[in-house]
Amino acid sequence: MLDLEVVPERSLGNEQWEFTLGMPLAQAVAILQKHCRIIKNVQVLYSEQSPLSHDLILNLTQDGIKLLFDAFNQRLKVIEVYDLTKVKLKYCGVHFNSQAIAPTIEQIDQSFGATHPGVYNSAEQLFHLNFRGLSFSFQLDSWTEAPKYEPNFAHGLASLQIPHGATVKRMYIYSGNSLQDTCGPGLLADAKMRVFERSVYFGDSCQDVLSMLGSPHKVFYKSEDKMKIHSPSPHKQVPSKCNDYFFNYFTLGVDILFDANTHKVKKFVLHTNYPGHYNFNIYHRCEFKIPLAIKKENADGQTETCTTYSKWDNIQELLGHPVEKPVVLHRSSSPNNTNPFGSTFCFGLQRMIFEVMQNNHIASVTLYGPPRPGSHLRTAELS
Numbered sequence: 001m002l003d004l005e006v007v008p009e010r011s012l013g014n015e016q017w018e019f020t021l022g023m024p025l026a027q028a029v030a031i032l033q034k035h036c037r038i039i040k041n042v043q044v045l046y047s048e049q050s051p052l053s054h055d056l057i058l059n060l061t062q063d064g065i066k067l068l069f070d071a072f073n074q075r076l077k078v079i080e081v082y083d084l085t086k087v088k089l090k091y092c093g094v095h096f097n098s099q100a101i102a103p104t105i106e107q108i109d110q111s112f113g114a115t116h117p118g119v120y121n122s123a124e125q126l127f128h129l130n131f132r133g134l135s136f137s138f139q140l141d142s143w144t145e146a147p148k149y150e151p152n153f154a155h156g157l158a159s160l161q162i163p164h165g166a167t168v169k170r171m172y173i174y175s176g177n178s179l180q181d182t183c184g185p186g187l188l189a190d191a192k193m194r195v196f197e198r199s200v201y202f203g204d205s206c207q208d209v210l211s212m213l214g215s216p217h218k219v220f221y222k223s224e225d226k227m228k229i230h231s232p233s234p235h236k237q238v239p240s241k242c243n244d245y246f247f248n249y250f251t252l253g254v255d256i257l258f259d260a261n262t263h264k265v266k267k268f269v270l271h272t273n274y275p276g277h278y279n280f281n282i283y284h285r286c287e288f289k290i291p292l293a294i295k296k297e298n299a300d301g302q303t304e305t306c307t308t309y310s311k312w313d314n315i316q317e318l319l320g321h322p323v324e325k326p327v328v329l330h331r332s333s334s335p336n337n338t339n340p341f342g343s344t345f346c347f348g349l350q351r352m353i354f355e356v357m358q359n360n361h362i363a364s365v366t367l368y369g370p371p372r373p374g375s376h377l378r379t380a381e382l383s
Contacts, residue, residue: 002063003088009133009175012079019067021175025074026281028058028067046275049359052309056275063087074285077182079173103168108136135179139169202369204265209247209256216247253286268367272308276341277363278331292318293350312356322347
């Protein structure tokens with residue numbers, strides 16, 4: 001059984017690890033992977049068709065804990081303990097919930113002190129007792145108790161007589177004064193986030209990129225170009241003497257490809273990190289904005305923006321339908337394995353490749369530099 005310290009408006013954890021509000025999804029998953037012998041049976045819950053309409057949840061079923069991540073910025077916004085019988089909890093080093101100590105209203109009052117009157121929710125039959133950054137929900141034993149605590153007056157406040165011996169059913173850790181202000185999708189604000197501006201251009205050298213972004217998390221050399229078979233060029237089967245290579249910036253959600261001969265930037269790959277994609281959780285979400293030249297009647301010089309949250313249908317309405325059929329992309333860890341998430345489709349428009357998932361969301365966007373004079377590139381050659 002986990003023995004965890006509760007820090008209101010901040011975290012839940014112990015001396016070895018800590019789930020902290022605002023932490024990226026990948027960081028939380030890394031903790032779970034490192035301690036997989038202790039924390040077992042973890043579920044990943046998300047909406048397959050509408051991933052932005054519901055929070056992304058890591059459910060620690062063995063420990064009765066849910067980690068709720070904002071659907072947009074994929075950072076931890078609520079920690080919920082929904083089964084207090086599966087975990088030990090303490091505050092300031094003193095237990096208020098364990099096998100020997102029941103989390104009653106008296107125990108919570110002793111451990112955390114006084115707070116504002118709680119609110120009774122008749123539909124849930126729960127009393128919600130709120131501290132800053134921390135809430136406890138107490139369950140009534142039966143319907144017969146409900147009328148005695150129904151808030152018919154006092155502006156909905158009804159904690160003057162919470163039943164003696166009432167025990168905590170759920171506990172929430174969040175940022176701010178109210179859980180309701182934190183719960184909706186897209187409501188988590190990065191108030192502490194600092195913004196740094198760095199510029200990387202097509203044709204920049206490795207040294208330029210390193211000075212702007214620092215060392216990459218990984219350098220990956222392309223051993224083969226699987227898209228080359230679609231190229232009409234006669235030399236497509238001729239192996240190259242040296243390989244292009246990527247700088248992988250996982251926490252930025254960006255890959256940068258360098259030409260093997262010139263060591264200059266030749267393309268960027270921007271990852272959206274949607275759940276249900278084969279590469280999910282390898283990259284952090286890249287929050288990109290790409291200006292698009294509109295190809296519509298009476299739209300000369302007009303531009304729109306493609307973002308991380310744009311859907312492929314909307315992009316096609318702005319840019320027009322691709323002339324060529326999409327390239328179907330199958331990913332698997334080995335030739336004998338199948339991808340449980342299915343294939344994606346790659347469309348080429350305006351020197352960009354849009355990798356589209358089956359739910360119409362964009363998995364990645366690949367950007368290519370300006371073409372060489374007199375050259376005409378097909379979609380399959382942009383690889």
